Amino acid sequence: MAILEIKRYPEDVLKRKAEPVKEINGKLQTLIDDMIETMYAAPGIGLAAPQVGVSKRLIVVDTGYKEGKSSLITIINPEISLSEEIIDSEEGCLSVPGHIVTIKRSARVIVRGLDRNGRPLEIEAEGLLARAFQHEIDHLNGILIIDRLGPFRRELLKKKILKERHQTSQR
Numbered sequence: 136m137a138i139l140e141i142k143r144y145p146e147d148v149l150k151r152k153a154e155p156v157k158e159i160n161g162k163l164q165t166l167i168d169d170m171i172e173t174m175y176a177a178p179g180i181g182l183a184a185p186q187v188g189v190s191k192r193l194i195v196v197d198t199g200y201k202e203g204k205s206s207l208i209t210i211i212n213p214e215i216s217l218s219e220e221i222i223d224s225e226e227g228c229l230s231v232p233g234h235i236v237t238i239k240r241s242a243r244v245i246v247r248g249l250d251r252n253g254r255p256l257e258i259e260a261e262g263l264l265a266r267a268f269q270h271e272i273d274h275l276n277g278i279l280i281i282d283r284l285g286p287f288r289r290e291l292l293k294k295k296i297l298k299e300r301h302q303t304s305q306r
């Protein structure tokens with residue numbers, strides 16, 4: 136297993152719509168293992184393949200391990216059904232480090248896809264897990280938390296991030 140480099144905004148791979156996984160092979164299993172290790176090392180509660188530079192529809196999520204209640208979920212080609220109830224959600228992102236933003240999310244979701252062995256999987260989620268699924272599946276569609284903000288807050292945050300990036304690169 137290996138810890139992979141996490142891509143940061145504004146890298147192109149984060150803005151692209153990821154391709155469906157067509158074949159579950161050894162290479163994919165290695166990618167899954169590496170994504171899991173990278174997520175735990177970060178540490179984060181979820182990671183999508185585009186965040187490690189792979190434009191494929193694959194996510195890993197574990198919302199419980201920080202509290203000692205690990206519940207690792209790997210989903211290949213996830214599809215999401217959203218509830219109509221919308222709630223405010225505070226979120227950060229490993230690809231937008233150092234920024235927590237409040238955005239609107241569905242309160243509940245149903246996610247369908249394949250597990251890492253190719254077996255169909257369906258999960259009903261609410262709370263943190265529902266938010267994590269929506270966040271990670273957004274990554275597969277090229278959407279970052281920045282894009283979920285209103286136009287004014289979005290421009291402000293973009294400017295702030297690019298300024299920080301500029302200052303860091305001058306050090």
Ligand code: NI
Pocket residue numbers: 227228229230270274
């Ligand atoms: Ni993220």
